[in-house]
Amino acid sequence: MREGDGATDGSGAAGVTPARSTVAEHQRTLIGGDPALTMVELAERAAVPVEAARTFWRAMGFPDVADDVPTFTDRDVAALRAIAVLVEDGTIDLTTAVSLVRAQSHTADRLALWQTEALVEDAARRLHLDDTSARLVVLDRMAAVGAVLEDQIVYAWRRQLASLAARIESEVSHRPDDGVDADALPLPRALGFADMVSFTTRSASLGSQALARLVQGFEFAVRDVITSHGARVVKTIGDAVLFVADDLPTAAEVAVDLIAAIDARPDLLPVRASLVWGRVVSRSGDVFGPTVNLASRLVDVAAPGTVLMDAASADALVTGPKGSRFVCTPRPEADMPGIGTVRLAELRRAEPGRRS
Template sequence: MELSEHLDPAVLGLIQSEVEQTLLGGPRRYTREQVADLAGVPLERAQRLWVSMGFAIDADPDAVMFTDGDAAALRALVSFVDGGALAADAAVAATRALGQSMSRLAEWQVAVLNAHLADELAAAHSGSDAMDRDAMDEESLRAAVGTLTSQLLPTVEALQSYVWRRHLAAATARRAGSVGEDTAHRTLAVGFADMVGYTSLTRRIRVDELSSLLEEFESRTTAVIAQGGGWVIKNVGDEVMFAAEHAADAARIALALQDTTRTDPGLPDLRVGLALGPVLVRFGDLFGAVVNIAARLTTAARPGTVLVDADLAAALRKETARDGGMELRSLRPLRVRGYNRLRAFVLRPGPGTGD
């Protein structure tokens, strides 16, 4: 029987309220009109920003939904925009990107914290008899929630802030010397790596095995990409998208990804595609023809190989001319979706590089 099935709903509601107040910095006090007035923001603008972060608005205009923390955050956001730090027409898009990222992070964190609560309760129940089970459940749950809100959440929040600051410092270092330049349009090497046969594999393995496979794939690819001087753009199921400032770095990352897969029999083969050129950088994601070309090359690549486009091949010939660490072999023009004659090259390690 699940814990929620034998706990008094009123107890669960009270505990949920306590957790919510801890997370939100206080109880819900205001309607949407009241919080907009308190923040000094027109109601329509406040609602637009709230929804863009991924939160619903109650259809009842008199519903008490918002806290003092919500009002303070709304004031800070509007002050940030009105002060010129963020263009007004980009505010909704920025909050939407932030909301989507935080939503995914929160879903994962809640799963972890729920598992911790379950372990705490299981330990508290060991040795208790059935007669005092309900009382123990309520008492144990309150104690576990108290520990969670007073100790674990501040630790998670501090760690989250630390990782964010570290990534901010790394992104700043990558943009060194670009102050005043248009950083939304950049020339980058973009790559994709995806697992071969992933769809059929998911039909043959258990959910827990799939979880382990994805964890291993993401762990290994993230390490290779970061160590190689690139950065992960996003993971989508069986595929990782990454970028690098220089063609040679992207090429070495691609070869290293293939190498790490070959040495691990637990991972499927990879296909890797790379392209170089101008991209649109939008809230951490990349868009444009270069991204499409890299994706098409990944799809066209044979298992265990790396395909690159003509621009990246040309850049590699310049960047690696001195060390000869890589080889390129021209292929016949490819016919892929959106491109009838896409020039492509197979990238391989050069002689004497251990392959």
């Protein structure tokens, strides 16, 4: 802690505010010095039109700045110039460049927030601080962990990209020439939703810390089940998670294990789940298509502690590879808004020794 609004013994005692110079020093380190360049100067040094520089900044997710206000550093110049070169040499077009910038910036925003909240929670728990004091401690100690977090981001990105490249290669090399319409959604996937039952009612009676523990406990538990089977989390939405797998048996294992894992946790609310097989399109890290809509509708009508499927997906599962591991029991039809009448089946794991 630098000399400023108060003294500290290094433990981040309550009521102590980091000096402004401390935060300013962190900012200088993170952005590459004091902001000295205006928007016009940023564009000039990056050798791009001013409007292109504005588009880059907006795609980063930041508010507009006046052309004559010093806001940028040489690090901003280097970032803008690097993406501009990809467009100029024909590697990508401008639309793709903007999409890439939006993707990385949105992800970085969510990641920085997640990391900061985790550090705040850590300080509050270990140092027995209130939320305000814990945040001040994190501000004061940001430089101590920033470099490690940056290295971990690069490491994780490299690992994730390598894994994605391997999945794409495997899928393309084994993709049959099945005569699918060229206009059909490109990716055959199994996907499902899982959500907590009675979350709205329960959350209304919880304090902030208890609510945070409930949501985090659910998210960590379902992520562990999903990733351990080789499936992937598409997104979490508070009390729900959307997951995707490249094959139906894997997704079925995920769905039934999710129910069991949450049921074994008395500190969490029971869940219900859905599972559907179909084609989707992937954009902006999310998946879209009628299959996603169907899975969303199914989870809404599933009973607590069950996995609900449409009959076509259930038939594909039990008649396909590893189908003997599962039992799909017919359930009454349901009218789904925007979809129509859907034949349903409840998914369970087969009893030991069962054979199809």
